[in-house]
Amino acid sequence: EFCGGCVQICPVGALLNRLPLYEYRPWMLTRTETTCAYCADGCSLRLESRPQTREVIEVTSFWGNETKSIWGQGRNEGDLCAKGYFGYQFVNSPNRLTKPLIRKEGRRDSPLVEASWEEAIERVAEGFGRIKTEHGGSAFGALASARCTNESLYAFQKFVRLVLGSPNIDSSVRYGMVNAARAMTDLTGLPRWLPSYEEITQADLIFVIGTDITQTNPIVGLKVKAAAKRGAKLIAATPLRRRVSTMSHIVNRATRHLAHRPGAERAVAIGLVKAVMEKGSLAKEVASNPAVRRLRDTVSALSPKQIEAAAGVAYEQIEAAAGEWVAAPRAVMIFGESILRSLDGYETIRVLGDLALLTGKLIAEGSGLAPLFEENNELGAYEMGVVPDGLPGLGRTDDESDRDRLSQVWKEPIPSGPGLTMIEMLRAVREGRIKALYLMGENPVGSLPASSAAAEALDAAEFVVCQDLFLTESGRKADVVLPAASFAEQNGTFTNQEGRVQAVRKAIEPIHGTRPDWEILSQIALEMGYPLEYQDGAELSHEIGRLWSACRPGGPGWRGQPKRSEQAGAADRYLNQGLTEGISERYRLDPAENSAASNGRFHLAIGPVLFHSGKMSLQAA
CATH class of the missing domain: 3.40.228.10 (Dimethylsulfoxide Reductase, domain 2)
Known part of the structure; x- marks a missing residue:
């Protein structure tokens, strides 16, 4: 399962990675220390890249004393799984979106065509602005992927709550992680591990x-x-x-x-x-x-x-x-x-x-409890408040003091009351109560079972914006599709399942035509007449640190366990x-549990496997 490790430890260099073999020499590549974007183990790795061509060539790891990098000790101590070593190729995939897509003439029955960033941002601002004027903030639903950085997730929930005025925000933590977060908070006061x-x-x-x-x-x-x-x-x-x-x-x-x-x-x-x-x-x-x-x-x-x-x-x-x-x-x-x-x-x-x-x-x-998470930044998404009943820094929407604390930092009131969960949002769209959906890295049509009727919900929505690396099943039903940058093309942080805040560093400039998620959000907000301007991810990190000390550079989340x-x-x-x-x-x-016989029925167990984990690894071939 640690295929690729043999290349790292071969003492004479006889074992080589065949993917970039004979194409580049080591001195031609730039090394960037960053954090893996697959599971929540939080592995440190090195991206070997060609900045001139904006390509990631291969992944290497740290060994021995090298494990202690400038960003702290790698949680993997030099080991990487097969996805860590060879799953980086989605960054260079020819299927990456490189230009915004919009519906020709703005009609849902027309095809998606390429457009300039200016045209796409104007289309999004116009659609969001119209629905907010006609129906109010509660007519919006927003879903994000927990594979995004803390900075992008924080900017996303701030955009939804302040610019759109909606409490309806959720993320892929709804697939199960939220159960662990709620239970762990009940038991120990924090969703983080103690061991x-x-x-x-x-x-x-x-x-x-x-x-x-x-x-x-x-x-x-x-x-x-x-x-x-x-x-x-x-x-x-x-x-x-x-x-x-x-x-x-x-x-x-x-x-x-x-x-x-x-x-x-x-x-x-x-x-x-x-x-x-x-x-x-x-x-x-x-x-x-x-x-x-x-x-x-x-x-x-x-x-x-x-x-x-x-x-x-x-x-x-x-x-x-x-x-x-x-x-x-x-x-x-x-x-x-x-x-x-x-x-x-x-x-x-x-x-x-x-x-x-x-x-x-x-x-x-x-001793203690240690829940395992699938996506790399599920704990980060929860702590950034990308859930309908939560606020950044583990605040609660129903707690007046938490709301006041956030309003003082944002200098704006935030929508009151808990919003709708992912499934509740999709139902509200089908019933006509939610008119617009904003999807940042999340693909409900491809991820949820058919019984959730996600495809029908997107068809019923008046306006759908999808922001992603690839044209997903959900993106094909959107009115506007915005090409986002990958983890290798931006600075930021992930929070692993332990609760360790880990650095994500830019190895290459964004692939031509793509932009980081937080930058896209800032530009839409500006176009809607609501300045939400940030110069870089570090500015967002600083604001996050003011609200949640665990995420402050050098704070508890960077040093270790609570x-x-x-x-x-x-x-x-x-x-x-x-x-x-x-x-x-x-x-x-339950009665079903009391039955010792299976009655000829099968139990289907689903989940990630070592060599495949969702849409990213499908593009890493």
Whole structure:
């Protein structure tokens, strides 16, 4: 899975990357240290480029002392997966958009034709201005991709809230990450991890559930394997079976394998909580709490046979796993997309959090919860406020003090009340309540299932603007398509799943005809008579730092994980107030889960694989 690494470590240079072979010499290339734009592991890498031709030629990595670059230590310590090494080619793809596209004569039934930037910006400003005048700000919906930089995402939500006057903003975090962010905030007060990658490698036990970590987040998977090699116990709860393959399958490394039914992660978590309660293996500081006694009564009503039927795992196995979890001084729980994207994802994460809290491992040093994210900047999108109920810096739209703080920085009032989520927006478009959609890097027609009726929504909208690197399925239905610059063509930051703010540096100038997202937003705002001017990404970074200290250069997000002592108050609040909230719903086994037989039905599990992750890797051939 780390194909390409052999080229980096070959001591005599006999192994070479065949893609740029014989085309360039090393002294002809410019090296730029930046951050990978695929998964949320946050890997540092080097783009070897030809600035004269605006091409990225190859990717290399850091090794040994080189790992400590001017931007800090790489979280991958010199390792990169196959996508990291060879997935850069989308930057140079001949399919990249290089000119704006507009509908000829402005009619939806006319074809998309190339236009100048001036004409396209005027068309967008005119369309947005007309709808705002006729229908108000609530007639707009806006969706962004979590693959964009923090700076572009911040500018996007500011543009939507101030220039368009709409609270209806959402992003690809809606696909599942938001479940983890909400649950983690309930449990610890922050959506960020408390354990670091280094603490994973030093853990005495690692519990992996709801993810094929080798495929989805290979660098974190490498940390897990390093811990197992050091002697840590590894519990893998997954429907996947042990197998022989060229991949270092995580189940093969597990010291205990809970082979549960597909989709039964919550049942497994409930079984672990029940086992801990029955054995009396509770942390001293929580054992006598009244909320814990109520939880004990709730799980006592569930029989081992019910849990076995729901989970598809022998209760003795669950009891043994619970015993190992309790006995480990340092234990980290890693969970992924199978939980985050499920209908009961939020409740499942809360149950896992309950397990950590009851055993004293929620905020203890060397322990904690670690949710895995698919896209590189999902945590950044959430923290930048690209969600309908959130504001930059983890503020809330329903909190007057958060709104006042933001208004003081922006010097403008912001729309009140929470907006609509992605699915709610698409429904509102079909019903005629939302008239215009602005899509920045997001492709709902290509990403969402047919049941969401995203294509019908875009057809029903009066005006659609799509801003992307490629002409996507959603872009083909838009009235205006704007060509955006890639991560290799701009400066900014990403925030990885740990919560580390990482530098993104420009290796080449934007491909001819493309522009960074924040620059496009600034130009549209100016054309609409609302100056939202920024000279560069650094100016946006400075403004973000004023609102969210964790993103300030040199701030907590750049240095490492939050101090656990700061999260103790949030954990206490959850114990005394949150533990019993929704307890009956959280610990309910659905009738479908109680059925031991499959009735001949198949369970379709979807998710990224190591060599393919969405639209970008399709263009990296």
